[in-house]
Amino acid sequence: MxxxxxxxxxxxxxxxxxxxxxxxxxxxxxxxxxEVSLLAAGSVALAAATPFGPQPVAVLRAPxxxxxxxxxxGGTPLCTHEPAGDEGTRAVTMSADEARALLFDPEAxxxxxxxxxxxxxxxxxxxxxxxLARFFDSAEPAPRPSLRAEPLPAGAPEPADPRRVNALxxxxxxxxxxxxxxxxxxxxxxxxxxxxxxxxxGEEAFLVxxxxxxxxxxxxxVGEEALAxxxxxxxxxxxxxxxxxxxxxxxxxxxxxxRVFVLSREVFRRLxxxxxxxxxxxxxxxxxxxxxxxEESVQKAVTFRVLAGPF
Numbered sequence: 582m583x584x585x586x587x588x589x590x591x592x593x594x595x596x597x598x599x600x601x602x603x604x605x606x607x608x609x610x611x612x613x614x615x616e617v618s619l620l621a622a623g624s625v626a627l628a629a630a631t632p633f634g635p636q637p638v639a640v641l642r643a644p645x646x647x648x649x650x651x652x653x654x655g656g657t658p659l660c661t662h663e664p665a666g667d668e669g670t671r672a673v674t675m676s677a678d679e680a681r682a683l684l685f686d687p688e689a690x691x692x693x694x695x696x697x698x699x700x701x702x703x704x705x706x707x708x709x710x711x712x713l714a715r716f717f718d719s720a721e722p723a724p725r726p727s728l729r730a731e732p733l734p735a736g737a738p739e740p741a742d743p744r745r746v747n748a749l750x751x752x753x754x755x756x757x758x759x760x761x762x763x764x765x766x767x768x769x770x771x772x773x774x775x776x777x778x779x780x781x782x783g784e785e786a787f788l789v790x791x792x793x794x795x796x797x798x799x800x801x802x803v804g805e806e807a808l809a810x811x812x813x814x815x816x817x818x819x820x821x822x823x824x825x826x827x828x829x830x831x832x833x834x835x836x837x838x839x840r841v842f843v844l845s846r847e848v849f850r851r852l853x854x855x856x857x858x859x860x861x862x863x864x865x866x867x868x869x870x871x872x873x874x875x876e877e878s879v880q881k882a883v884t885f886r887v888l889a890g891p892f
Contacts, residue, residue: 594693595621595644598683602673609663612648617680619697620645623670627660627705629883636886638879639708640665645701650872652677653684659879684865692856695864699853702871703823709878710798710808710829713885759859764848768841770834776817776841777832783821784846786867787832789813792839798830809877810835816870822849 599621607625612618624642628635638660641647650656664670675683683694767790770776776787779798787794789811796809796817808830811817817832822844844863852860 594696595619597690597693598697599673602675604671604673607662607664607670607672609661611658611661612651614651615677616674617649617652617677618647618672618674620647620670620672623668624665625662625670626665627662627708629660629879629886631883631886633886635661636712636882638712638882639705641701641705641708643670644697645704646680646698647672648677649680649698649702649868650876652680653869653872654876656876659876684868685861687856687858687861689856691861695861695868696853698868699819699823699864699871702868702875703820706820706871706875706878707824707826707829709875709882712882713798713806713878760842760863763852763857763860763863765842765844768843770839770841772834772836772838774834774838775831776834777828777830779829779831780827782825783818783828786819786822786844786849787817787841788844789815789817790840790842792837793835794839794841795833795835796830797833808881809874816867819844819849819867819871822846 598619604621607618607620607623620641620643622643624640625645625647626637627639627641628637630636641662647662650659680694683691684698685691686694765788768787770792776794777783790813792812794811794815794817795807796811797807799806818828820826821828851857852864
């Protein structure tokens with residue numbers, strides 16, 4: 582099995598991480614505090630608690646990591662899980678400390694863990710965002726506004742300036758001086774410019790250095806729904822590089838101009854597939870950012886369920 586155009590099958594990554602561990606049938610419930618489960622076979626359905634009962638938000642298929650959000654951010658449990666389908670669910674359990682260590686490990690086990698983490702969290706976010714749109718499937722579609730915006734500057738990207746991102750992914754231990762060596766470049770965005778458009782193919786991801794970006798999607802019958810506002814040290818656009826799916830949301834320079842670091846598909850794949858040691862903190866930081874976005878998406882789904890009322 583392969584995802585995101587990588588040349589390394591996930592089966593190899595699972596085998597490496599499962600070796601020497603106790604592979605067990607995964608029971609329904611909530612990941613225990615201080616534990617992360619690697620789903621090695623089968624699939625699970627995730628549901629978030631609401632005043633009107635559980636709200637289904639995603640189905641994850643192996644390989645996937647359960648409880649990663651709690652291990653990385655220290656947050657409260659977001660979802661319960663239960664086996665989905667008849668193929669059987671098998672998983673191994675590791676401590677939160679071990680999961681965090683693997684996330685930053687530059688060696689083979691860490692590379693495998695990051696590939697699975699990126700793919701599984703990306704899949705979960707896409708599923709949750711799709712569930713948001715289904716709340717309003719019966720409504721008349723709202724007209725999509727013109728996507729005309731101030732064009733992005735033409736010409737070659739500016740060289741990356743590490744001094745502008747001293748705090749970027751600080752929690753990941755990323756040394757900003759390594760960004761040019763990793764292949765990142767710098768770009769300025771005029772106020773109100775459209776950086777990413779939903780439905781298009783993604784060739785770049787962006788790390789915010791200055792200013793703010795608005796992530797939004799069109800909800801039929803509702804209009805534009807802002808999903809997130811991203812500031813310095815946050816990342817956007819990486820999901821399309823992970824799974825080759827079209828962009829799932831629009832991203833605009835919000836309330837003034839912004840400056841971003843550009844991570845190209847070519848550079849991302851090299852770091853992901855070849856496992857360049859210097860890229861481990863960057864990829865780990867992206868995983869942390871994604872887990873936070875997953876939390877925001879689940880909370881948004883719960884809010885929509887409450888607003889929809891009992892049915």
